[in-house]
Amino acid sequence: MKPDSVHITQIIKGNTLKQHVDDFAVCWIKNEVSGIEIDHVLYKKVSNSIFFLHPKTHWKILKKDGTTSSGYVLYLTSEVLNNPILSNLHINKVRLFNSGEIPLFKLSPGIEKRTQAILEMIDELLGSHLDHKDDAILSLLNTFFIYCDGQCNIKSVVSNSNSRTNIVYKFKRLVDKHIYEYHEVAEYADLLNLSPKHLNDCVKEVLGVSSKSIIIEQLLMRSRHALKFSNMTIKEISFELGFTSPDYFSYFFKTHTGITPSALRKS
Template identity: 25%
Template sequence: MYTLSSKQSIPVYASKRNHAAGNNLFNIVRSDGALVYEEDLLIPHRKAHYLLVFVKYNPGRHWVDMTAYERKETTLYFSAPHQILVKEAPTPFWGTFLTFTNEFLALEQNASLRELPLIQNPQNGHELLLTPADWDFVEEMLSKLDAEYHRPGEWQQRMLTAYLTVLLTYLSRLYTEQYMGAEPSADKLLLKTYQAKIEACFRELHEVGQYAALLNISAGHLSEVVKAQSGQPAIKHIHARLVLEARRMLFYTHSTLKEIAFDLGFAETSYFNRFFKRETGFTPAEYRTSIRKMYQ
């Protein structure tokens, strides 16, 4: 699998705008056996948008962070902007790519979409299995979205929102059935909010008290709720996010340990090394060597 050299940073790819449709916040591409955007997919990268890939048929394997997925038929694969993606080899694709940006979700009429489980993805899932009935429903909605996407005009955004709301709501119901249990309580919502704040600020903020201040609650209350809901101390959530990003950079790039430490907000490389060894049992250098050997 391709990794980035020490001179390369992890690229971030914007959505491919369809100039005929005139929309750069939302994009839909239907494919019947073509190779779609393969030059973007074969090196480790991030997307500057949410990506939903509805696979009718597309043999092969791709990675989301450090997890490999053997692609299945009639299955949805999805990811968020912060994640690192790579596909192992170009293969013909039958299905649909659906992308939309944070700016699209920030539009007033789309605000409720941000709260859907599929977008929040609290279980960090990336694969959603679809029954034949599910696939038929999804295909119908994708056809409506595709038709509207190629019909620019003053009503286009509203119509895209209407169809997308139905589609994402339907998929979120499937997501909760496959990944989750009952509706979240207030404490579960606080845990989710805390995790979202960590996602936004983990490079700058490394202490529970700093997040408690952002949430306008005491550090003690935040720690108590997070421990009760997740089974882990609140600080462990911060550390886990830092370790995840460090693992990504160690696996996919040749950035130096000093560069990685600085990117993650550590003042000294030695402190970063001790932190990573404490959390994983390996030094960063040992982890990089072992993980590269494993996937050679």
């Protein structure tokens, strides 16, 4: 890759302005900011969002002055996006950056830390003189984009009226926080002061899947991690995840994965 084909900056200043005028920009706004101004229109309530911005777009991010980072801006040249490793992805500029509307993704809570780690590794590699660093950067970009395009991330377009998207994002954050105690859609609907039907309708419209599938996905993700990377017994894992018995946990896990918890642990 040519020098500066990939560039990362942190969102620290009061106003973060577009710097690389000919590059595509991926803005990950992690913490609360005043808003992002795109083509002279201000959009508020954009925390925990990723924007994909074409070089022709004029934008700036507004935040209060301070030393705390509110996220990252990743700049990419067309040469990088056209690399064979990235060119077949949905995220590719032909299918996303040039879509006519400005795409906005809200990452599933469990993915946020991973994406931050990937961006930090890319930034570290950019400042290094390691052999094959270009290959490593492209591989990390590929992983970053695949995470962004994951099925259960919330995908929409930039808008000042996205109430259903906000409901779904609040639901997903509640699932991430309370998965050890609540396994039923109705319990989350109560926390949101909604009916289970309305919550499910919102999730179906925004994500194309059911509310229950989001809960199941989170349980399976936590189960796999505990089985693979902890020393807890299956019984301990089942109770930590809020199942009534180890037998029910094993039944749940096998129903949704096709293998038992003990078989996964041995693999």
